Amino acid sequence: MFEKILIANRGEIACRVIRACREMKIATVAVYSDADRDALHVRMADEAFHIGPPPSSESYLRWEKIIEVAKTAGAEAIHPGYGFLSENAEFVREVTKAGITFIGPPPEAMEAMGGKISARKIAIAAGVPVVPGTTVPLTSFDDAQETAASFGYPVMLKASAGGGGKGMRLVAEEGGLRSALENSQSEARASFGDDAVYIEKAIVRPRHIEIQIFSNTHGNHVHLGERECSIQRRHQKVVEEAPSPINSTELRDEMGACAVKVAKAVDYVGAGTVEFLVSDLDKSFYFLEMNTRLQVEHPVTELVTGIDLVREQIRVAAGEKLSFVQEDVVLNGHAIECRVYAEDPDNNFLPSPGRITRLRLPQGPGVRDDGGVYEGSEVSIYYDPMISKFAVYGKDRAEAIDRMRRALQEYEVGGIKTTLPFFREIMDDEEFIAGNLDTGFIAGFYDRKKTTAVDETSRDIALIAAALAYSKVQPSSASSSNHAAKPNRWVMAGRDALHVSRL
Numbered sequence: 001m002f003e004k005i006l007i008a009n010r011g012e013i014a015c016r017v018i019r020a021c022r023e024m025k026i027a028t029v030a031v032y033s034d035a036d037r038d039a040l041h042v043r044m045a046d047e048a049f050h051i052g053p054p055p056s057s058e059s060y061l062r063w064e065k066i067i068e069v070a071k072t073a074g075a076e077a078i079h080p081g082y083g084f085l086s087e088n089a090e091f092v093r094e095v096t097k098a099g100i101t102f103i104g105p106p107p108e109a110m111e112a113m114g115g116k117i118s119a120r121k122i123a124i125a126a127g128v129p130v131v132p133g134t135t136v137p138l139t140s141f142d143d144a145q146e147t148a149a150s151f152g153y154p155v156m157l158k159a160s161a162g163g164g165g166k167g168m169r170l171v172a173e174e175g176g177l178r179s180a181l182e183n184s185q186s187e188a189r190a191s192f193g194d195d196a197v198y199i200e201k202a203i204v205r206p207r208h209i210e211i212q213i214f215s216n217t218h219g220n221h222v223h224l225g226e227r228e229c230s231i232q233r234r235h236q237k238v239v240e241e242a243p244s245p246i247n248s249t250e251l252r253d254e255m256g257a258c259a260v261k262v263a264k265a266v267d268y269v270g271a272g273t274v275e276f277l278v279s280d281l282d283k284s285f286y287f288l289e290m291n292t293r294l295q296v297e298h299p300v301t302e303l304v305t306g307i308d309l310v311r312e313q314i315r316v317a318a319g320e321k322l323s324f325v326q327e328d329v330v331l332n333g334h335a336i337e338c339r340v341y342a343e344d345p346d347n348n349f350l351p352s353p354g355r356i357t358r359l360r361l362p363q364g365p366g367v368r369d370d371g372g373v374y375e376g377s378e379v380s381i382y383y384d385p386m387i388s389k390f391a392v393y394g395k396d397r398a399e400a401i402d403r404m405r406r407a408l409q410e411y412e413v414g415g416i417k418t419t420l421p422f423f424r425e426i427m428d429d430e431e432f433i434a435g436n437l438d439t440g441f442i443a444g445f446y447d448r449k450k451t452t453a454v455d456e457t458s459r460d461i462a463l464i465a466a467a468l469a470y471s472k473v474q475p476s477s478a479s480s481s482n483h484a485a486k487p488n489r490w491v492m493a494g495r496d497a498l499h500v501s502r503l
């Protein structure tokens with residue numbers, strides 16, 4: 001086993017990896033930018049090295065500098081966390097060349113899954129269902145027109161190099177195809193320097209369900225069940241849970257077997273995630289892509305399986321066997337995670353950087369906070385504004401929701417705006433409680449909120465009308481001129497309720 005690991009990341013995930021290392025009695029090396037001198041991961045690590053100015057391109061993405069630090073500090077392995085260099089095959093090759101172990105999959109597996117078209121081809125060859133569509137880039141508008149017609153509208157245009165919804169366009173009918181194709185290609189070129197775009201049949205309001213897989217260097221591949229990640233805002237996951245409210249044991253076994261086929265097909269090693277779109281109509285599922293890293297939302301899988309995924313990653317990288325076989329993986333209870341962002345939910349989720357002047361974390365049964373900040377720390381503008389992942393565990397989904405609702409009441413962050421109030425509302429949302437989740441959830445959530453707001457306004461108007469009628473029949477003790485200048489407290493209350501100064 002390794003004696004010292006360098007963590008090439010920051011924030012909550014760097015802290016998470018340090019925690020696993022400490023439990024395994026492995027020394028830790030942090031790296032930090034100027035903006036992170038006082039960051040929690042720097043304080044938690046045994047050693048910390050400065051690697052550059054705040055922009056990630058000059059610090060957390062500078063792999064030659066990071067490898068140099070690893071050599072200086074005597075770290076035998078590098079954990080990349082997620083984001084930054086975690087899916088950069090070139091980085092993996094350089095780390096390996098320097099005689100250091102990369103904690104993650106081989107670069108060939110990363111590259112095979114890096115392009116969407118390449119990933120689709122591998123899934124098809126492995127006998128895994130993919131969304132009906134092409135496996136070659138479109139060559140012309142005529143080609144697009146013919147292909148779209150053969151699958152039938154609506155179709156989805158996707159950038160092969162894509163990610164985060166970039167270059168993706170939903171086309172409802174043939175009339176919208178030409179401009180969608182042009183937009184998709186130019187966005188793909190601008191974002192990835194690659195304008196290869198292909199067509200898939202659009203799945204209407206699918207669920208996004210992903211399977212956690214694990215593979216070791218001895219050719220063993222297992223899956224750890226699914227995570228439901230349908231609640232997304234601008235292609236960013238917001239709330240995740242395990243298991244999915246719709247997944248039956250049969251569907252889980254089927255999807256798990258498919259995920260393992262994909263892992264085998266690329267000789268995968270370590271922690272990976274195979275994403276699927278699931279249609280609610282007939283529970284048909286389709287391979288979407290594979291993420292060749294530890295994911296942000298891994299805690300919900302840890303909570304229901306009892307398996308420490310970071311510990312397993314480190315064991316696998318050291319060439320050890322997994323600590324479990326497929327039959328040992330038993331799902332217990334239900335876990336829900338909310339991503340706590342330094343963003344203002346009342347202002348279109350505008351980032352809210354600044355000093356955290358107060359931090360009170362929920363306590364008591366079934367709660368877990370994976371944080372990257374402390375009271376007094378500064379949330380900078382340079383990096384992703386996620387400050388913590390807050391997760392709860394319950395014996396079933398209903399208990400988990402009750403627990404999340406209670407814990408969110410306890411959670412206090414002062415000095416900056418956070419998404420906590422938004423999660424408090426989601427936990428009371430009837431569709432969320434019913435488990436009716438799909439990619440249209442957030443849009444529907446805001447529509448439901450608007451409807452409720454209208455109901456409240458109608459109630460206030462009725463209240464004011466009642467108050468006015470009451471004030472007319474009640475003889476006032478004040479003079480009539482006084483009465484006009486100072487409405488009685490019913491009217492005042494009505495005005496307050498409506499937030500207007502004039503009726």
Ligand code: MV4
Binds near residue numbers: 201202206229232
């Ligand atoms: C789709 C789709 C419907 N049909 N593909 C893929 C990447 C992801 N960020 C969005 N993706 C989608 N691909 C086909 N053929 C719908 C989505 C989608 C989505 C998927 C999961 C979670 C949220 C989503 C929001 C909008 C669209």
